[in-house]
Amino acid sequence: MLSKQANQFLIELKMYLISKGKNDQEIHGVINELSDHLLQAEAAGKNIEDIVGDSPRAYMKSIGQEMGFDIRQFLILTPMTALLLMAYICFAPAILGEFSLSKLGVLGAIAGAVLSIILYGFLLVRVLPKMFYSKWFYIVIGLTYMLLIGFFVFVNLFDKEPFFIATPLQSNIVLLGCILVFITWAIYSKTWISIIIPIFISFGPIAGRFIPEHINEDPFYITLAIIFGILGLVILFYFLFKNEKEKSIS
């Protein structure tokens, strides 16, 4: 099994190469090759410094220099990221059948998208990798989450004049669109994460839309839902963890 430092280095390298627009397959190839090397080196009692030298960043650069810039992949990845962000934002209102567009909401989303693209390169290469495995990582995730929720609360409080309110049919079409984006992403990135997150987001809205009012407010059913929710989470994390373990053993 690889050490924490070795895993950390591989994550940093991967993010660095992705942010530099390198070819996905080439990245995968070099990461595989290096993890195979690190695995053997660490088993022989060597340190990560013996492999990457004194400056991991200089080493990453030397690898990046040997790889070409994959313009096609860059052109696919950027709009797909924007679509995914939009799908996350539209998902919950679409399930509720309350999809609407308001000026503030749209402007906020556009500003958020532009800002995230600017921050994207910086965060991906400079900030995020250093935070993996540290408590700062969770603090930043938590803060981002709170900011997002704050934004939605703000929009809900002050933005009462949507210029477009979807009919139930239109809401369902938006919903279908979101689900398509999530599935496309999952297939493309070969991870479940873009499907797992929407499932979590959808619990509340689905309950709101499809469960009759009197059941929704019955304490018995609320308790039941909490218990099943926690059980579901435990099972999910068990499988995720097991998967991870198997991956790092193989």
Add this chain to the structure above:
Amino acid sequence: MSTTSQMLKGLLEGSLLALIAKGETYGYEIIEKLKEHHFAVVSEGSIYPVLMRLQKNNFVTSVQRKSPSGPKRKYYSITKEGEEELERFKQHWNKVSSGVSSLLEEEE
């Protein structure tokens, strides 16, 4: 960077080519073989950018095969162009090393 590591860096490409020419091999094994020859690399990972360059220039090819320990491993072998490049490297090296040696001997 010390003088030694500067020098070695320039020689790594030809040396890796020479090693791969002796038979199909992979990253970690290359490092072990280099050590057997007392070839001091700057850091073990420094061979990978060089291997990538060799492959880009068509001097070596690679195949993925399952390793005994499980994950897929990239095995390198030399190409026709690689053999020609190795020949050039040998000639250059002989010229340079004999020149430097004779110079240094003269000084003593």
